[in-house]
Structures are given as C-alpha cells and as structure tokens.
Amino acid sequence: MTDLVLAGVILFIVCLSIAKIIREKRKGVKCIGCPFAGCSKNDCSCDSLVQLK
Amino acid sequence: MKVALAGNPNSGKTTLFNAITGKIEHVGNWAGVTIEKKEGDIKKALNVTGVTMTAVDLPGAYSMSPFTSEESVTSEFVKNENPDVIINIVDATNLSRSLFFTTQLLELDIPVVVALNKSDLNKKKKTDIQVSQLSEILGCPVIETVSTSMSGNGLEKLISTVVEVKGQEQKAPFDAKNMDLSNKESVAASDKKRYEFIKEIIARVENKQIHSNRQTKQDAADRIIAHKWLGIPIFAAVMWVVFSISQTHLGPLLADVFVGWIDSFYGWVQGMLGVGASPVLSAILLDGIIGGVGAVVGFLPLIMVLFFLLALLEDCGYMARVAVVMDRFFKRVGLSGKSIIPMIIGTGCAIPGVMATRTIKNERQRRTTAMLTPFMPCGAKLPVIALFAGLFFNDAAWVGTLMYFIGIAIIILGALIVVRITGEKNKRSFFIMELPEYRFPSIKRATVSMLSRAKAFIIKASTIILLCNAIVQIMQTFNWQFQVVAEGAENTSILANIATPFAFLLIPLGFGVWQLAAAAITGFIAKENVVGTLAVVYSITNFIDTEELVLVSGGSDVAGIMGLTSVAALSYLIFNLFTPPCFAAIGAMNAEMENKKWLFGGVAFQFGMGYVASFFTYQIGTLITTGELGSGFLPGVILVTVMIGYVVTLVRKGDKIAEAKMAEAKMALSA
Numbered sequence: 001m002t003d004l005v006l007a008g009v010i011l012f013i014v015c016l017s018i019a020k021i022i023r024e025k026r027k028g029v030k031c032i033g034c035p036f037a038g039c040s041k042n043d044c045s046c047d048s049l050v051q052l053k
Numbered sequence: 054m055k056v057a058l059a060g061n062p063n064s065g066k067t068t069l070f071n072a073i074t075g076k077i078e079h080v081g082n083w084a085g086v087t088i089e090k091k092e093g094d095i096k097k098a099l100n101v102t103g104v105t106m107t108a109v110d111l112p113g114a115y116s117m118s119p120f121t122s123e124e125s126v127t128s129e130f131v132k133n134e135n136p137d138v139i140i141n142i143v144d145a146t147n148l149s150r151s152l153f154f155t156t157q158l159l160e161l162d163i164p165v166v167v168a169l170n171k172s173d174l175n176k177k178k179k180t181d182i183q184v185s186q187l188s189e190i191l192g193c194p195v196i197e198t199v200s201t202s203m204s205g206n207g208l209e210k211l212i213s214t215v216v217e218v219k220g221q222e223q224k225a226p227f228d229a230k231n232m233d234l235s236n237k238e239s240v241a242a243s244d245k246k247r248y249e250f251i252k253e254i255i256a257r258v259e260n261k262q263i264h265s266n267r268q269t270k271q272d273a274a275d276r277i278i279a280h281k282w283l284g285i286p287i288f289a290a291v292m293w294v295v296f297s298i299s300q301t302h303l304g305p306l307l308a309d310v311f312v313g314w315i316d317s318f319y320g321w322v323q324g325m326l327g328v329g330a331s332p333v334l335s336a337i338l339l340d341g342i343i344g345g346v347g348a349v350v351g352f353l354p355l356i357m358v359l360f361f362l363l364a365l366l367e368d369c370g371y372m373a374r375v376a377v378v379m380d381r382f383f384k385r386v387g388l389s390g391k392s393i394i395p396m397i398i399g400t401g402c403a404i405p406g407v408m409a410t411r412t413i414k415n416e417r418q419r420r421t422t423a424m425l426t427p428f429m430p431c432g433a434k435l436p437v438i439a440l441f442a443g444l445f446f447n448d449a450a451w452v453g454t455l456m457y458f459i460g461i462a463i464i465i466l467g468a469l470i471v472v473r474i475t476g477e478k479n480k481r482s483f484f485i486m487e488l489p490e491y492r493f494p495s496i497k498r499a500t501v502s503m504l505s506r507a508k509a510f511i512i513k514a515s516t517i518i519l520l521c522n523a524i525v526q527i528m529q530t531f532n533w534q535f536q537v538v539a540e541g542a543e544n545t546s547i548l549a550n551i552a553t554p555f556a557f558l559l560i561p562l563g564f565g566v567w568q569l570a571a572a573a574i575t576g577f578i579a580k581e582n583v584v585g586t587l588a589v590v591y592s593i594t595n596f597i598d599t600e601e602l603v604l605v606s607g608g609s610d611v612a613g614i615m616g617l618t619s620v621a622a623l624s625y626l627i628f629n630l631f632t633p634p635c636f637a638a639i640g641a642m643n644a645e646m647e648n649k650k651w652l653f654g655g656v657a658f659q660f661g662m663g664y665v666a667s668f669f670t671y672q673i674g675t676l677i678t679t680g681e682l683g684s685g686f687l688p689g690v691i692l693v694t695v696m697i698g699y700v701v702t703l704v705r706k707g708d709k710i711a712e713a714k715m716a717e718a719k720m721a722l723s724a
Contacts, residue, residue, distance in 0.1 A: 002330050006326065007334055010334065010342070017517075018520070020512070020516045024512075033508075
C-alpha cells in the first residue's frame with residue numbers, strides 16, 4: 001500500500017512538472033522559467049523577439 | 054486605445070512602461086536594452102477611463118530616419134500602426150538632444166504628450182526647465198515625470214493627459230514632413246535648421262547652472278573607471294567584491310539557513326516513508342527528486358545575492374563603463390562594439406544574449422557574437438561555480454571572478470580566430486555608446502530583478518531539473534535488462550553504460566569517470582543539472598546531508614567522495630562552463646546565425662575551446678602541483694594538436710583570402 005501511494009506521489013510530481021513545461025512551451029517560452037516570460041504571449045522578451053523575426 | 058512610448062535610448066522608456074503597466078521587463082541604465090516592442094495594459098489605478106489602454110514600449114531612437122534595426126522598429130510602428138497617442142519620453146537632463154526626435158514626432162499628426170522624465174536629476178543638478186513655456190512652444194502637453202519614484206511621479210497626470218489629447222489636433226512647431234528624403238542635401242539642410250530651432254527653444258526654456266564644457270565629478274570618475282588600462286583591474290576588483298559577498302560571506306550565511314530547511318524536509322519525508330517502503334521508489338523520490346532538486350535549489354540564496362549586486366551595478370551605470378573598457382579589445386579582434394551588449398545580457402541568460410545580436414548589422418560580426426556570447430558564464434552556470442568554489446576552494450571569491458575573465462579571454466581569442474578564418478582581418482568597426490550618468494542604484498529595481506530571476510530559477514528547478522534528476526536516478530538504478538543493479542555494481546547501470554565511452558575522452562582532462570561524464574552530459578539540457586546529477590550519482594543527498602553543511606564548511610568530505618584533485622576540479626568546472634551551452638541556447642544560436650555551417654562550426658568550436666582550456670588547466674596545473682604530468686597526457690596532446698592544427702589550417706586559408714581581398718582593393722584604388 002505504501003509503495004502504491006509512493007508511486008502515485010512520484011507520478012503526480014512528474015506529471016505536474018511535465019504539465020508546467022508544456023504550458024511554458026505553448027506560451028512560446030524558449031527557456032523554461034525565463035524571467036521575462038511570465039506576462040503574456042505578446043510581451044515576453046524572448047517570445048516577442050521570435051514572433052517578430 | 055493604443056499608446057506608443059517613444060524616445061531616445063536610455064531616456065527611461067522601459068522603466069516608465071513598467072511603472073504604468075506593472076510589468077517587470079528588463080531595464081538597464083544604458084542604451085540598447087530594448088530591441089523589440091513590448092505591449093502591456095496600463096494599470097487600472099492610473100487609468101480611470103474604464104477603456105482598455107495598451108502601452109507599447111518601443112526601442113530607443115534618435116530620429117525617425119532608421120539607421121539601426123531598433124530605430125526601424127520604432128519608426129515603422131509609429132508610421133504604420135497609427136497609435137492613438139504617443140508618449141514621448143524626454144530625458145530632462147539631456148533636453149537639447151531629445152528634442153530633435155520630439156519635433157519629428159510632432160510632424161506625424163498623432164497627438165503627442167511629452168513626459169519630461171528624470172526631472173528629479175535636474176533638480177539635483179540645479180537645472181531649471183520652464184515646463185509651461187516648453188509646452189507652449191512645442192504645442193503639446195509637457196508633464197514632468199520621475200518613473201523611478203513610487204509617489205509624486207507625475208504618472209497619473211501623464212495618463213489623464215493622454216486621455217484628454219486623444220483625437221485632438223496639434224500643430225507641429227517645426228514642419229519638414231514634406232521634404233524629399235532621397236535628397237541628402239535637403240535632408241542635411243533641414244536637420245541643420247531643426248537643430249537651430251531646438252537651440253532657440255533651449256535658450257528660452259532651460260537654465261543650466263553647470264555648463265557642459267566644465268568637467269564634472271562624473272567626468273573625473275570616468276577618467277579612472279573607464280580608463281583604457283585602469284578599467285580592467287577595477288572591473289576585476291568589482292567582480293571580486295561581488296563574488297566575495299555572494300559566494301563567501303553573505304550568500305553562504307543565508308544558504309546555511311536555507312539548506313537547513315531543505316534538509317529538515319528531506320528528513321521529514323524519509324521519516325514518513327519509514328523502512329517499509331520500496332527502496333527503488335524511495336530512492337527516486339528522496340535521492341532523485343528531493344535530493345537532486347534540493348542540491349540545485351540550495352544555491353538559490355547565493356544566486357539571489359549575486360543577481361542583486363549585478364542589478365545594482367547595472368543600475369548605477371557601471372556596466373556601461375565596462376562596455377567602453379572592453380570595446381577597444383573587441384574592435385581589435387574584429388567584433389562590433391555592439392557585441393558587448395549581448396555578452397553583458399548573456400551573464401543573466403545566454404538566450405536573450407544571443408537574441409540581442411540581431412542589432413548587429415554585419416553578418417559575420419553578428420554570427421561571431423552569437424557563437425561567442427555563451428562563453429560568458431550565465432545564471433544557470435552559477436550553481437556549478439558555487440559548488441566547486443565551495444567544495445574545492447574554500448568558497449574563494451577568485452574562482453567566480455576567474456571564470457568571468459576566462460570567458461572574456463576565450464571570447465577575444467575566439468573572435469580573433471573567426472576573423473582570421475573568414476578572411477576579414479583587415480576590417481575595423483566603429484561604435485559610439487552614450488554613457489549614462491552615474492546614479493544611486495534603486496534597491497527596488499534590484500530587488501525586483503533578483504526576485505524575478507529567483508522565481509525563474511525555482512521554476513526551472515521544479516520542471517526540467519526535477520525530471521532530469523528523476524530520469525538519472527532511474528537510469529542509475531536499473532541495468533539494460535531493467536533489473537535493479539546490486540550495490541557496488543553501479544557501473545553496470547544504464548547511466549554508467551551511456552556515460553562510460555564519453556568518460557574515456559575525458560581522462561586527459563582529469564575526470565575520466567562515468568559519474569562526472571554523466572553530469573556533464575545532463576548539463577547540456579540545463580547547466581544546473583550538473584549539480585543535481587552529481588548529487589544523484591554520488592548519493593550525497595544533495596550536498597546538504599553531510600555532518601556539516603557543505604556550503605559553509607566540511608566540503609572536503611564531499612570532495613573526497615568525488616575523488617578529484619583541486620586542479621582536476623578546476624578543469625571540470627572549466628569544461629562545464631566553456632563547452633556548448635544548453636540546447637535552448639543552441640536553438641537561439643541557430644535562429645540568429647541562420648546558417649547551418651556557422652551553427653555546427655560554432656558548436657564544434659565551443660567543444661574544442663572547452664576541451665583545450667580544460668586540458669591545459671589540468672595538465673599544467675598537475676605539473677606545477679605534483680611535478681608530474683596528469684593521466685592521459687599523450688592521447689590528450691594528440692587530440693589537442695589535431696584540433697589546433699585544423700584551426701591553424703583554416704586561419705592560413707583565411708589569411709590568403711584576406712590578402713587577395715587587400716590586393717583587389719589596392720588594384721581598384723590605383724585604377
């Protein structure tokens with residue numbers, strides 16, 4: 001039982017990380033966690049640079 | 054309603070943009086920080102109309118005639134996207150220069166509101182500007198603003214004036230919009246008249262107590278700080294102080310408390326699991342996820358202190374002086390003076406640094422800068438520096454300082470090689486950079502910068518690094534038959550099998566073991582992974598759970614487990630810092646270089662440079678400290694000779710091209 005819960009916890013943490021990565025990538029963020037990427041699609045430094053190119 | 058923010062470089066546009074929108078775009082006390090437009094809605098506290106007002110922060114421009122790519126972004130936006138109102142940010146301390154652009158904006162038949170920014174500095178300098186008279190002459194509202202101030206900053210008045218002037222007609226005080234732009238002589242004559250007009254305005258509205266021909270305290274300071282020779286030791290001393298505070302004194306003190314919390318959390322989870330839980334699953338959660346991420350996050354206080362200090366340096370105007378000091382070296386090796394800006398941005402993160410290279414017009418210079426910018430140690434490499442400085446060099450501040458200077462030296466050497474290979478050694482570039490005034494750095498701005506980077510660090514640690522560490526732990530636990538490897542037989546694991554062939558190549562560098570090779574490989578996903586992977590593969594439970602916290606003391610225990618000498622540790626650090634950056638940065642290089650040959654050549658160069666620097670560090674260092682050469686000297690020296698020999702061949706070919714070009718130019722001249 002403990003192992004089942006433990007596996008669930010690990011799976012949950014991993015899924016949460018993957019979901020965050022997918023969300024950031026969908027925003028067009030080049031580097032996950034980019035400090036200038038927290039705003040929106042049009043005004044993050046990295047993102048807007050890519051779009052306008 | 055769309056409001057464009059336009060003005061000269063370093064007039065405070067992004068600071069004002071952040072103040073009216075509540076955004077945290079990167080600002081710097083120097084010209085050229087913004088290279089593309091950015092949008093944001095104006096805060097409701099300032100916008101009482103209820104109508105959505107979108108502010109667009111544009112790159113700095115001196116005129117509507119686009120001479121640089123940033124200026125063309127600004128002039129094209131203002132001309133083609135018809136903003137409802139333009140807020141022209143004018144640097145009050147430099148009114149005469151700013152008004153050239155202002156008078157051009159007033160010709161566009163779009164309502165303009167002048168934000169007379171940095172008004173507080175004028176008061177300190179005892180410069181008085183007759184605002185109402187200036188407004189009357191220009192024919193548009195002029196509002197005094199201090200965008201760096203929380204209260205009494207004039208921003209409410211500015212936004213309400215913007216709403217008032219929307220749709221109103223304004224008459225340009227100087228009108229030359231119907232001029233033939235293709236006729237250079239008429240443009241020059243018109244510009245001359247415009248300057249005379251501005252001179253008249255200045256004579257009427259500005260009363261300066263300090264005259265520009267008198268040497269100010271700032272000029273005297275610049276004679277020392279930006280001096281061509283003194284500037285370098287001063288920069289070294291400044292960086293040493295920064296690293297001393299962040300890595301030796303204040304940083305470890307804070308880290309001591311922080312890693313204590315992580316340690317307690319680790320212990321709490323371990324206690325919860327008890328002895329009944331599966332050892333494999335426990336290891337994945339404890340050593341892989343909590344241990345690996347904790348090892349990286351443990352360095353957060355050191356990094357926060359470092360970024361806070363770097364933000365202070367940038368804000369007070371010092372970084373612009375560093376650019377001037379470095380410019381003379383960069384020009385000599387065929388780089389653009391503008392190459393310094395991406396490299397300084399690259400100290401935060403290589404990706405925006407590489408992207409900033411697009412402001413460089415010359416293709417060869419742009420590609421070279423994109424290739425060399427990742428050699429500046431970025432934020433992701435700081436935990437690796439801090440780890441090795443702590444474990445092997447007693448938290449010495451010189452380690453971090455040395456890494457920055459090795460980065461600069463490699464950039465200069467790399468640029469020299471590239472300019473020779475491309476056969477353009479006879480070309481020189483010129484760069485004029487406006488030096489911002491020194492000012493007392495803003496604690497608020499530095500704190501915001503530090504917190505935004507800390508947030509980024511935590512997000513990265515809890516996503517990419519967490520996943521990598523979990524995968525590394527699994528790969529280390531199982532063999533290819535997916536059976537759990539027995540204790541003492543870790544070298545049969547999947548991870549060991551993958552990393553061992555690479556480890557052979559690293560023997561001449563002093564660290565030919567699969568654990569260190571694995572950490573270096575995961576570093577290409579994100580450099581922080583080097584720390585996380587080392588924690589996982591050596592089961593050091595995140596460098597925290599030793600008898601004494603390693604960030605503060607007792608590091609030698611952990612260093613002993615790794616089995617590295619101090620020289621080999623320095624070599625390993627150099628290898629991780631100066632081989633190619635993370636994949637995301639390589640992607641940015643690809644986008645900016647727009648040429649696969651340059652990209653592959655650049656990555657190969659980065660590998661070669663890191664390998665050669667690491668090889669010489671280990672072999673020479675070992676010879677000095679022990680009197681003998683290090684292991685794997687002979688194969689290493691053969692490999693390094695082949696690399697250097699290939700580069701020399703390319704350089705010779707390039708020199709022949711340069712000579713041919715020179716002869717051609719001479720022929721053309723004599724003809």
